[in-house]
Amino acid sequence: EPEVTQTPSHQVTQMGQEVILRCVPISNHLYFYWYRQILGQKVEFLVSFYNNEISEKSEIFDDQFSVERPDGSNFTLKIRSTKLEDSAMYFCASTLDIYRGYTFGSGTRLTVV
Amino acid sequence: RKEVEQDPGPFNVPEGATVAFNCTYSNSASQSFFWYRQDCRKEPKLLMSVYSSGNEDGRFTAQLNRASQYISLLIRDSKLSDSATYLCVVPPANNAGNMLTFGGGTRLMVKP
Numbered sequence: 001e002p003e004v005t006q007t008p009s010h011q012v013t014q015m016g017q018e019v020i021l022r023c024v025p026i027s028n029h030l031y032f033y034w035y036r037q038i039l040g041q042k043v044e045f046l047v048s049f050y051n052n053e054i055s056e057k058s059e060i061f062d063d064q065f066s067v068e069r070p071d072g073s074n075f076t077l078k079i080r081s082t083k084l085e086d087s088a089m090y091f092c093a094s095t096l097d098i099y100r101g102y103t104f105g106s107g108t109r110l111t112v113v
Numbered sequence: 114r115k116e117v118e119q120d121p122g123p124f125n126v127p128e129g130a131t132v133a134f135n136c137t138y139s140n141s142a143s144q145s146f147f148w149y150r151q152d153c154r155k156e157p158k159l160l161m162s163v164y165s166s167g168n169e170d171g172r173f174t175a176q177l178n179r180a181s182q183y184i185s186l187l188i189r190d191s192k193l194s195d196s197a198t199y200l201c202v203v204p205p206a207n208n209a210g211n212m213l214t215f216g217g218g219t220r221l222m223v224k225p
Binding site: 031033035041042043044045048050055056089091098099100101102103104105106107109 | 144145147149151154155156157158159162200202204205211212213214215216217218
């Protein structure tokens, strides 16, 4: 079964540092997403990406965040200057059709110290 | 009303029991819905889709009540391996975006 793969599985970074989280969505999917989940809280939408551009973003996705799909396979989330409150599990997801639901990657646990 | 609301639980049930969770949603125009399962510190995984009045898959039954704007998930003959958090997920109404909205989840613990 096709998978969404995410790397790294765990990243520890110092406050103020930049991090890049990487994802390889399922190859024929058209919509790509980043969600995050702070420990013990709900899954929160960050951003959606379609046709090589951001289609929606949440209030969480401020100027510190950016996404790229540089080469047609990778989909990255960059946090420019991490804060303690950015510590969370970050999930990448993709789908061919929103009404079929998403497939999620196994996540990157980001710990900001 | 919150966009997607669930009782957080936990629901503690013995093996073999039948358990049901409800989820209410606020957007009356939403057409299809999902139940996802999330194990501790893992990614959500799609369990069932609900497009019309309901859907059944083995021990799992999902039902939709549009008039009251809720969906339910029924698990029959609970297994220890059913212990997880069950997330109610609502897509946008047609042509209103492409992001799914997640409920906070209902935690199920099945005991021997």
